[in-house]
Amino acid sequence: MSNNRPLRPARLAMPAVALVAAALLSGCGEQSKVDPELTASLIQPVARVEIQAVKVAPGSRTGEQIVKAICAGCHDSGAVGAPKTGDAGQWAPRLALGHDGLTASAIAGKNAMPPRGGAADLTDTEVARAVAYLANLAGAKFTEPPVEQ
Numbered sequence: 001m002s003n004n005r006p007l008r009p010a011r012l013a014m015p016a017v018a019l020v021a022a023a024l025l026s027g028c029g030e031q032s033k034v035d036p037e038l039t040a041s042l043i044q045p046v047a048r049v050e051i052q053a054v055k056v057a058p059g060s061r062t063g064e065q066i067v068k069a070i071c072a073g074c075h076d077s078g079a080v081g082a083p084k085t086g087d088a089g090q091w092a093p094r095l096a097l098g099h100d101g102l103t104a105s106a107i108a109g110k111n112a113m114p115p116r117g118g119a120a121d122l123t124d125t126e127v128a129r130a131v132a133y134l135a136n137l138a139g140a141k142f143t144e145p146p147v148e149q
Helices: 009-025 036-042 063-075 088-095 098-108 124-136
Strands: none
Touching (some): 088 098, 088 124
């Protein structure tokens, strides 16, 4: 019997694996040469979103601001039976109540509209301004209460 057996692939790979392991382990214990602050700044997002609450002084909003921010959601589309902005036919029976009557309805809530149009922070004067502005778009001639400076 001869000693000429074929070499197994595993026997050939062992020295290569040992060299790779030695190379990898040789770096253990060394301090990283990468600056962590630089790394953090480089992986920052490209853009940021910052949300800030805007405080509005009670009573300082105009009728137009209130209508655009709160009332338009329903009145511009006529959602849930709200009279559409600027539609004189839909507003005619409501305008007959006068400014005070419409304001009282808006403060108390009417049908699907919650009190103060759902904006509990509106003052009575702000509601009166919004009512005047919205009604005037449908042909009323109401005077919007002034914003005091």
